[in-house]
Amino acid sequence: MSRVLEELKSAGISFSTDYEDLIAHCKDFNPLHQLKLLKKLTPALPEVVVFPKNVEEVSKVLKIANSLRTPVYVFGGASGVIDSATPYEGGIALSTLGLDWIEIEEENRIVTCGSGVVGGRLEKILNHRGFSLRHIPQSLYCSTVGGWVATASSGQFSTGYGNIEDLIVSLKAVMPNGEILEERKTPRRAGVDLKRLFVGSEGLFGVIAEVTMMIFELPKESFKLSFEYESIESALEDAKRFLSLKPALMRVFDDEETLRYFDSEAFSLIAIFEGNGAVESGKIARS
Ligand SMILES: Cc1cc2nc3c(=O)[nH]c(=O)nc-3n(C[C@H](O)[C@H](O)[C@H](O)COP(=O)(O)OP(=O)(O)OC[C@H]3O[C@@H](n4cnc5c(N)ncnc54)[C@H](O)[C@@H]3O)c2cc1C
Structure with a gap:
C-alpha cells in the first residue's frame, strides 16, 4: 500500500x-x-x-x-x-462525491453532471429553473447520479417516465485500465451502447464519471388520487385499469404499509396524473 x-x-x-x-x-x-x-x-x-x-x-x-x-x-x-x-x-x-459539476442545457432538455452529484441537490437546482429529472427514488437525498446508473435505479415516477436506463442519454466512463470512454450526447447511436453496459454494473466494469440525462418541464397540471380497499386483489384490479390512463406515479400498498404511511387499516393505492389531460384522466380513474 x-x-x-x-x-x-x-x-x-x-x-x-x-x-x-x-x-x-x-x-x-x-x-x-x-x-x-x-x-x-x-x-x-x-x-x-x-x-x-x-x-x-x-x-x-x-x-x-x-x-x-x-x-x-x-x-x-x-x-x-x-x-x-x-x-x-x-x-x-x-x-465519487468530488465529481460534482452540473451543466443544464434547457433548450436540449438535458443535464450533464459529474457522477457524484447527489440526487436531491440536482433536483432542487432543476426545480428552481422549472425542470425536474422525474427520477425520484426514495433515497433521492442520499444517493448519487452515478449510483443510480450502477444500480439500475427505479424511482417513484418510473411508472410514467421510465427507470434510470430510460432517462440517461449518454455516459463518460473510466475503464479499469484508466482509459476514458465517452459517448456522444445523442439518444440513440449505432454500435455498442456503453450506457446499457453500465446500467446495473455495480462498479464492476469501471467508474461512471459523468452522466447526461433527460430533464422535463415541471408539469403545469396534475391530479392526485388515493383509494382504500378491503383486499389487495381489488387494489391490483384498479391498478391494472389505471395503467391504460398512463399515470406518472402509481403505487399499491399492502395493509402493513398503509398503516405505517397513512395510519389506516386497509390496502391502498395512490396515483398521480400529470401534464395535458391530467385532470381528465384522473376523473376517469375516479369514476
Ligand atoms: C432509505 C433508502 C431508500 C431507497 N430507495 C430506493 C428507491 O426508491 N429506488 C431504488 O432504485 N433504490 C433505492 N434505494 C437503494 C439505493 O439508494 C440505490 O441503489 C442508489 O441508486 C444507490 O446510489 P448510491 O450513490 O448511494 O450508490 P452506492 O451505494 O455508493 O453504490 C452502489 C453500487 O454502485 C456502485 N457505484 C456507485 N457509484 C458508481 C460510479 N460512479 N461508477 C461505477 N459504480 C458506481 C458501487 O460500487 C456499488 O456497487 C434505497 C436505499 C435506501 C437506504
Missing part, C-alpha cells in the same frame, strides 16, 4: 487514511452491516480513500491501482443495499 500512497501523492490526488474516512467507506446501507456497526464491528476496511475531482483524476487513480494490482471499490452515496462495494479485500475506496 505504501507504493500506492506514494504514487497517489505524486499524481496530486487527494486521499485520506484517517480512520474516520476509512470507517465512512467500510460498507453500504445493507441492514446486516448496520447491526454489525451497532456492535462496534466493521464489516471490512479500505486502506485508503481517494477523492478525485475530475475525470482525469479518476483515470490516474485507476492506472495506479491497475499497475500495482490494488482493488478499487467505488462509493457514491453508499445507500446501496446489496453489499456490492464493501471493501473485503482492503485496497482503495474511490469516492
Whole structure:
C-alpha cells in the first residue's frame, strides 16, 4: 500500500487514511452491516480513500491501482443495499462525491453532471429553473447520479417516465485500465451502447464519471388520487385499469404499509396524473 500512497501523492490526488474516512467507506446501507456497526464491528476496511475531482483524476487513480494490482471499490452515496462495494479485500475506496459539476442545457432538455452529484441537490437546482429529472427514488437525498446508473435505479415516477436506463442519454466512463470512454450526447447511436453496459454494473466494469440525462418541464397540471380497499386483489384490479390512463406515479400498498404511511387499516393505492389531460384522466380513474 505504501507504493500506492506514494504514487497517489505524486499524481496530486487527494486521499485520506484517517480512520474516520476509512470507517465512512467500510460498507453500504445493507441492514446486516448496520447491526454489525451497532456492535462496534466493521464489516471490512479500505486502506485508503481517494477523492478525485475530475475525470482525469479518476483515470490516474485507476492506472495506479491497475499497475500495482490494488482493488478499487467505488462509493457514491453508499445507500446501496446489496453489499456490492464493501471493501473485503482492503485496497482503495474511490469516492465519487468530488465529481460534482452540473451543466443544464434547457433548450436540449438535458443535464450533464459529474457522477457524484447527489440526487436531491440536482433536483432542487432543476426545480428552481422549472425542470425536474422525474427520477425520484426514495433515497433521492442520499444517493448519487452515478449510483443510480450502477444500480439500475427505479424511482417513484418510473411508472410514467421510465427507470434510470430510460432517462440517461449518454455516459463518460473510466475503464479499469484508466482509459476514458465517452459517448456522444445523442439518444440513440449505432454500435455498442456503453450506457446499457453500465446500467446495473455495480462498479464492476469501471467508474461512471459523468452522466447526461433527460430533464422535463415541471408539469403545469396534475391530479392526485388515493383509494382504500378491503383486499389487495381489488387494489391490483384498479391498478391494472389505471395503467391504460398512463399515470406518472402509481403505487399499491399492502395493509402493513398503509398503516405505517397513512395510519389506516386497509390496502391502498395512490396515483398521480400529470401534464395535458391530467385532470381528465384522473376523473376517469375516479369514476
Ligand atoms: C432509505 C433508502 C431508500 C431507497 N430507495 C430506493 C428507491 O426508491 N429506488 C431504488 O432504485 N433504490 C433505492 N434505494 C437503494 C439505493 O439508494 C440505490 O441503489 C442508489 O441508486 C444507490 O446510489 P448510491 O450513490 O448511494 O450508490 P452506492 O451505494 O455508493 O453504490 C452502489 C453500487 O454502485 C456502485 N457505484 C456507485 N457509484 C458508481 C460510479 N460512479 N461508477 C461505477 N459504480 C458506481 C458501487 O460500487 C456499488 O456497487 C434505497 C436505499 C435506501 C437506504
